[in-house]
Amino acid sequence: MTSPVIKIDPALDLVLEREIDVPVELVWKAWTTPEHLREWFAPKPWAITDCSVDLRPGGVMNFVMRSPDGQEFPNTSCYLEITPFERLVMTDTLQAGYRPSANPFFTAVVEMARHGSGARYRAIAIHGDAATRQKHEEMGFHDGWGTVLTQMVDYIKAGHMQR
Amino acid sequence: MTSPVIKIDPALDLVLEREIDVPVELVWKAWTTPEHLREWFAPKPWAITDCSVDLRPGGVMNFVMRSPDGQEFPNTSCYLEITPFERLVMTDTLQAGYRPSANPFFTAVVEMARHGSGARYRAIAIHGDAATRQKHEEMGFHDGWGTVLTQMVDYIKAGHMQR
Helix, strand or coil: CCCCCCCCCCCCCEEEEEEECCCHHHHHHHHHCHHHHHHHCCCCCCEEEEEEECCCCCCEEEEEEECCCCCEEEEEEEEEEEECCCEEEEECCECHHHCECCCCCCEEEEEEEEECCEEEEEEEEECCCHHHHHHHHHCCHHHHHHHHHHHHHHHHHCCCCCC | CCCCCCCCCCCCEEEEEEEECCCHHHHHHHHHCHHHHHHHCCCCCCEEEEEEECCCCCCEEEEEEECCCCCEEEEEEEEEEEECCCEEEEECCECHHHCECCCCCCEEEEEEEEECCEEEEEEEEECCCHHHHHHHHHCCHHHHHHHHHHHHHHHHHCCCCCC
16 A cells, blocks of 8 residues: 555654554545544544645645643644545645645655455654654654544544444 | 646745747656756756656656856755646655655746747745745846746757657
């Protein structure tokens, strides 16, 4: 399921891989629909207070994460590649319309592939240098992305989504 | 010929527009073929000493510009959108495989459209803030991009390219 253009460098990148027992169609929908994203995309007790999706290359996902003590953190990520049920590539180095952003951090690749009745799932964080990778790891990449993936699977299994 | 996702902001962006009397097919080829790019893409007496093109989203154009006194300046720009004979979008905020770059500067949009026997041509430099736009303008955006466009048209008219 790897895109040939994306080369993972263990010294620079972070990877989360897991087999999950929900179908790729619902994983895709969970990732690309604002009303679903806000239910699982922040590790509880953090929350998503606002979310919008303009699902096309150069369009953006905007979302606001709220900490348990009420601080709000707005985020923007520009979509680069959109391959339904397979791969989503987005980056916070760009804003809407490919405008360079003030605080570039990483490119995210979310890959999924049918596997039995469920899916193989992989999230890759691509960084520009080893220091940024380390910072992201220390911020809790594996815990954070692992927790929200579990939340997504639970949310799908709870039957909140129609295919 | 404007992409609906790209919003030009006069306070942040720079635009060069010109009608040229060469066909879009050859403009496209001049922009996407290393052996042609090296002949026109640096304003003489600057030169391109090395150039490679991996023409796919996430692929890059690598090139080295050499100053008249022999200093070499390597550049990498990642392709984002490739619409033959219409639009090329690339950014130096990303390297190969969408990896964030160390020195993000701008996103370039090159647009062309058939116009009589020639073409309308537009180059847009999209910046993250007004200071970067100003820096790019002071570096000579209009002269530089205008000069190389003239060089490209002259190169095409000289018959160096086959359609």
